[in-house]
Amino acid sequence: MTKPARLSNATLSHLSKEVTRPGYDRSQTKIGIVHLGIGAFHRAHQAVYTDSVLASGDNSWGILGVSLRSGDTRDALEPQDGLYTVATRSGDEDSFRVIGSIGGLIVAPENPAAVLDAMTNAAVRIVSLTVTEKGYCYSPASAALDEAHPDIVHDLANPAAPKSAIGFIVEAISRRRANKIEPFTLLSCDNLPANGETLRRVVTRFAELRDSELANYIKENIAFPSTMVDRIVPATTEADRATTLSATGLVDAWPIMTEPFTQWVIEDHFPAGRPAWENFGATFVEDIDAFELMKLRLLNGSHSTLAYLGYLAGHETVSDVMKAPGFSELIKAMMDEEISPTLPPLPGFDLEAYKAQLRERFCNPALRHRTWQIAMDGSQKLPQRLLNTIRKCIDNGLPFDRLALGVAAWMRYVTGADEKGDAIDVRDPLAAELKKRAANKNNAEELVTAFIGMDQIFGRDLPENEAFVQLVKTQLAKLMRLGAAKTVTQIV
The missing domain is CATH 1.10.1040.10 (N-(1-d-carboxylethyl)-l-norvaline Dehydrogenase; domain 2)
Structure with a gap:
């Protein structure tokens, strides 16, 4: 019996006819977003909206995914050229779509310099995050930066080799400022109240601990729009992988299971520009x-x-x-x-x-x-x-x-x-x-x-x-x- 092929750019044409695939030339996509925390939720939510933007003809918003801890996502998706399947399950019927918006993957602990290089690329206009509540290195009760957090202590002492999302962000802003590169927008997509303001608070405080002038630069130049994200995304199981193989005809090491419902409400404050996510279901508002x-x-x-x-x-x-x-x-x-x-x-x-x-x-x-x-x-x-x-x-x-x-x-x-x-x-x-x-x-x-x-x-x-x-x-x-x-x- 012939072993089924692995999902990749080369095997996209082998997909079952019922499976939706990227409707654009992925080789022409440019990285415009660096995403910190390339987990299942991001791949079921923001990456799907962005895939639709790329398919509409705007090829400037490819995503570079950064894992801040483990190499698991990179190890699963890199042999697949960053491609993966989203299975939408309702209980009545399932639908399958291959997403192509992730143009590269980096594991931060293995190569922090590569992450900082990517974040200081002038083509990158948005740095987004799904790092969960604990990734903000803050006190949940006060929403203030936990200045005794081991990663924060490390990053203040080692700004060129950070561990935390906050450390990477502030070092990248510092380098862009020094090189007179236009600031990016910081887009939190985590389940936090006023997530943009929370991110602003911890980033600004961390910068103050490094350099008061850098903190003032951030206050005056960096946008932190808040968002509300909603989609239920269970952890993927071996049974899910088998279901995906049966439906698509290709092996996918890390497909995503999710529900039909999806919602994304975003404060419209992107001085450096943004994708037209509103054309694919996102809602832009003044107050979130x-x-x-x-x-x-x-x-x-x-x-x-x-x-x-x-x-x-x-x-x-x-x-x-x-x-x-x-x-x-x-x-x-x-x-x-x-x-x-x-x-x-x-x-x-x-x-x-x-x-x-x-x-x-x-x-x-x-x-x-x-x-x-x-x-x-x-x-x-x-x-x-x-x-x-x-x-x-x-x-x-x-x-x-x-x-x-x-x-x-x-x-x-x-x-x-x-x-x-x-x-x-x-x-x-x-x-x-x-x-x-x-x-x-x-x-x-x-x-x-x-x-x-x-x-x-x-x-x-x-x-x-x-x-x-x-x-x-x-x-x-x-x-x-x-x-x-x-x-x-x-x-x-």
Whole structure:
């Protein structure tokens, strides 16, 4: 039996007829975007929009992908000439599209000089990021640069060989400034409130620690538009690779599985120019704050709550959780009664339809979005997804019982043992400290007291709010006594 060929420029013509392929000459594409954090989400989202721009005839916006940690993505895609398949799965039918917008890949730890050379190329007009919350080297509670972060300490001492996204950005700006090259625009595409402002804050502070004149240059010359990004992208499995091979006829080492829904809202502030992403579904606005809060609180807050409670209840995927008794009702009530009243007005936007659509997306059985995957890095996600919403509820005298249950479920999860006593693989930048704080704590009172003292997560206000502390203790006590499944059905 003949072994199937690998996806590449040379084998594009071998693709099944039903598969959409790049509709342009990739050899004529120029690199105009350097993207830091070339993971699955970027490849399912921004790279797809950009692929459409290239197909429209504007060949100046190819993407150079930079991995800041591992060489896995480079190792998978480089033999494929940067090509990969996006499988859009709805539960009714699947569609497959090969994306060609990634024109090169660099692994930063192997060659930091090459990354800086690329970022100082005058043709590069945008540097974008999907580095997750922890990649900003900031304190999640204050959103200020963590000046004691090991990567920040290293990068201040070694500006020509940085480790962090922030270090690369500031060194590249410094070199462009010295060589009188027009500044690029910095485009955060991570799930952070006011992500552009957050990026501005940490970049400017890092520059101040290096050189006050450089910091002033950044304040005056660099644009940091905020964005709201939305698309559910589960981790790729071997079964997904087999499905892709069957549908396309070619081996793809790292295809992407995603849903039909995609949304990208962007502040329109690109002094050096930008792709016409709006022609392919993106929305450009003057003020993005309301969209960001809506998505962070409704989608991401609900997702995290489902992940922690669902994992504890023994469910592998979000769609499994939504089918279990009480969970769908819990999330609907949390959206309607606790989250929606905290949101600023969005004139002309159908919030009820959006919430119904979210719940429908969570139920998509074709997307095997693992609760364990969503549960990662909770110490970085909790402030934006749940705690800031709770703060708003407290300010406005609103109930937050279900939001507090989500916080309690995170605390139960990061103890590192599930309801059967089996070990949980807790992936978190603060995993060691969380484990230490949870040690020998046998009840809700002790656990809440131990965790709530982490001001990098909870700040200093919430630990002093007796109503918040007592409610989290109450919810955690229920989880420990009844288990997640029974707690949810009882609350509903």
